[in-house]
Amino acid sequence: MIHPAYVSTYVPKRCGLATYTHHLRTYVRKAHRGEGSEPVDTVIAVVDPEEPLDYDPSLRLIRRDIREDYRDTARRLNDSPVTVVSLQHEFGIFGGDAGEYVLDFVRELHKPLVTTFHTVFHSPREPYRSVQEEIARRSDRILVMNRHAVDRLADQYRVPKDKCVYIPHGTPSPVPEQRESMRAKLGWSNRRVLMTFGLLSPNKGMEMILQALPEVVRRLPDVLYAIVGQTHPQVKKAEGEAYRERLRDMIREQNLDRHVVMIDRYLSESELVHTIMACDLYVTPYPGMEQITSGTLAYAVGLGRPVLSTPYAYARDLLGPYPELLIPYGDADAWARALIAHLSDTGKLREWERKIREIGREMNWPRVGERHLRLFGELSHPRSSDAGGSRSIASASR
Numbered sequence: 001m002i003h004p005a006y007v008s009t010y011v012p013k014r015c016g017l018a019t020y021t022h023h024l025r026t027y028v029r030k031a032h033r034g035e036g037s038e039p040v041d042t043v044i045a046v047v048d049p050e051e052p053l054d055y056d057p058s059l060r061l062i063r064r065d066i067r068e069d070y071r072d073t074a075r076r077l078n079d080s081p082v083t084v085v086s087l088q089h090e091f092g093i094f095g096g097d098a099g100e101y102v103l104d105f106v107r108e109l110h111k112p113l114v115t116t117f118h119t120v121f122h123s124p125r126e127p128y129r130s131v132q133e134e135i136a137r138r139s140d141r142i143l144v145m146n147r148h149a150v151d152r153l154a155d156q157y158r159v160p161k162d163k164c165v166y167i168p169h170g171t172p173s174p175v176p177e178q179r180e181s182m183r184a185k186l187g188w189s190n191r192r193v194l195m196t197f198g199l200l201s202p203n204k205g206m207e208m209i210l211q212a213l214p215e216v217v218r219r220l221p222d223v224l225y226a227i228v229g230q231t232h233p234q235v236k237k238a239e240g241e242a243y244r245e246r247l248r249d250m251i252r253e254q255n256l257d258r259h260v261v262m263i264d265r266y267l268s269e270s271e272l273v274h275t276i277m278a279c280d281l282y283v284t285p286y287p288g289m290e291q292i293t294s295g296t297l298a299y300a301v302g303l304g305r306p307v308l309s310t311p312y313a314y315a316r317d318l319l320g321p322y323p324e325l326l327i328p329y330g331d332a333d334a335w336a337r338a339l340i341a342h343l344s345d346t347g348k349l350r351e352w353e354r355k356i357r358e359i360g361r362e363m364n365w366p367r368v369g370e371r372h373l374r375l376f377g378e379l380s381h382p383r384s385s386d387a388g389g390s391r392s393i394a395s396a397s398r
Contacts (some may be wrong), residue, residue, distance in 0.1 A: 002373065002380045003040050003081050005064070007073075007105070008088035010045035012053050014233075014266055016295045017201075018045075021088050023170055027369025028376070035373075042082055042353060044073055046093050049108065055237040060395045065095040067104060069389035076212060083380035086372075087115045089135060091128060098127040106138045112379035114165075115139040120149045120292045122313075131155045133306055140379055145169045145293045146317045152292075162188065165375060170368035171302020171360060172273045192220055192343045195279035197228035197272065198296045201235045205285035205310065210250045210260070212335035217259050219340050225256075228263040228275060276303050280349060281342055286308040303363055305356030306349050308338055318359065325352075380394055 008021040017178050025041060032039035044060045047053070055061065060076070062069045073091055077085060085105070095101040106113060113137055121128060136142055142164045144150060150166065153159040177389050183189050196206060244262070251260045267275060277283065282300035284307070291312040301309050303317060309315040311326040319325050327338050336361055342349060361367075 001039075001040075001081075001083060002032065003038060003042070003083045004376050005042040005044060005077055005080075005082040005085045005111075006088070007044045007085060008046065009093050009251070010043055010059065012055070013045075013047070013051065014230075015093075017088055017090055017093060019269070020295065021069050021171070023365055024086070024369070024372060027170065027365040028373050029369075030366065031369040031373040034370075040081075042077075042080070044077075047369065060107075063308065064093070065101075065245075067101050070095075070101050070105040071108045074105045078108075078110045082111055084112045084114060084376045086376070087113060087135075087139075088118065089115050089132075090118045091131070098131045099102065100127065100131050102132055103131060106135055109138075112374060112382075113139045114141045114143055114366070116143040116145075116146075117149065117153075118293055120144065120146075120152045121156070122152060122290045129156070132327050136163075139163075141375065145166055145298075146314050148313055148317050149292050157347075165189055165373070167368060168363045168370045169217070169295060169298035169302075170365040171175075171270070171299050171363045173302075173364045173366070174304045174357065174360075175273060175277055176304070178274060179277045179394070182274040186275070187226065187228075188278055191222050191224040191280045193224045193226055194281040194283055194339065194343070195226040195228060195276065195294070196285070197267075198278065198281055198301075199232035199235075200229055200244060201232040203286065203288055205287050206247055207250065207330060208285040208287075208335060209283060209308075210247065210254065210256065210330060211332040212258055212339060213259060214254050215333075215336040216255070216339045217344070223259055223339075223343060225260045226263065226275075226279065227260065228267065228272075230264060230266055254259055272299070273303065274301055276305060279305060281338075281339070282307045284313075284315065285327075285335070286310050286312050288312060289329075297306060298363060301356055302360040303354055304360050306352035306356060308335075308342065320353065321359075 005026055006021050009015050010016040011018050011022045029039035044062055045055055046062045046064055048064050061191045062073050136159045144166055145168055150161055150164045153164055154161050176191050213225060219337060231241055235243060282305045283299045289312045291314055294314045308325055308327055310329040327334050
């Protein structure tokens, strides 16, 4: 019996981690059924006090800022049939300074623990270093979505490399047969479309594309840049729609109204997949070079779309075989040249689509779910030869 428990934000919350965990659970369950077993699992959702969300009554909840909830949840899991705990770690989702309340959970837990680090800083500062270092020490396995993160963990936190497991970020599977119908529905049939999606915030680098776009328009008058997604809730809470308005000001000042569309709403998973499939070129012009994962770039690659990106950590790892796809942040001329070169050559785009789809094949959720299930099985049914390994060390440290 393998009975995983997932600790994370969860749907219906609209955040990348909630969506990720929902998909992870779904495809681990499908992999379990594929092996002839009826899946059983538990979900513990971390919730904000002010969230008026209608969570499934079968879910257990941790109130983000109630410290006792973390200890109480661990005790309940210790007394449950759960065989392995999957903790999705991102600093911002847990209560306390640098999310330190989650330490109460891992200290109290006596079940095998797999922690997925969605952020691994290159040079961590306190208190982030201490929090993540203790989580790593108390986990039986650390799961990362970037191969370079294994070296970071070894260098910065002294985590043994054999304790780390690389599994790529899960993505939907391509639906190329529906591409043309979706392009027609969106009004993109006669346009060369580049696209960015995700929760809108100043750390996404859209300004770089807008700076490069006038030159692209001069050479390719049918180009369209689609900025897809709502404003990030924390940005909206702090400044309303001021950032979106700044982007709109740039668009007007550069006479780009006919060449930029902002789709300001939440897209369902199916709608998002079809919209990504409808674009010709996907871009992530992010300015932060330490970013260790990107669900948006993962989705684009998993769906086999041609991509261009700044050389942040996740992009370097994922697109490593093709450094020509990595364009420096801050160089609008280089971005303009790269956009023109790709969008003006349909043969080149088709070739890049083939190459990117090869990278993305191992990222599709069915394969990622199977790999997680194998890992959960190893920890749920440890071999006797594991007695001196990281599992017993981590358990003894609790």
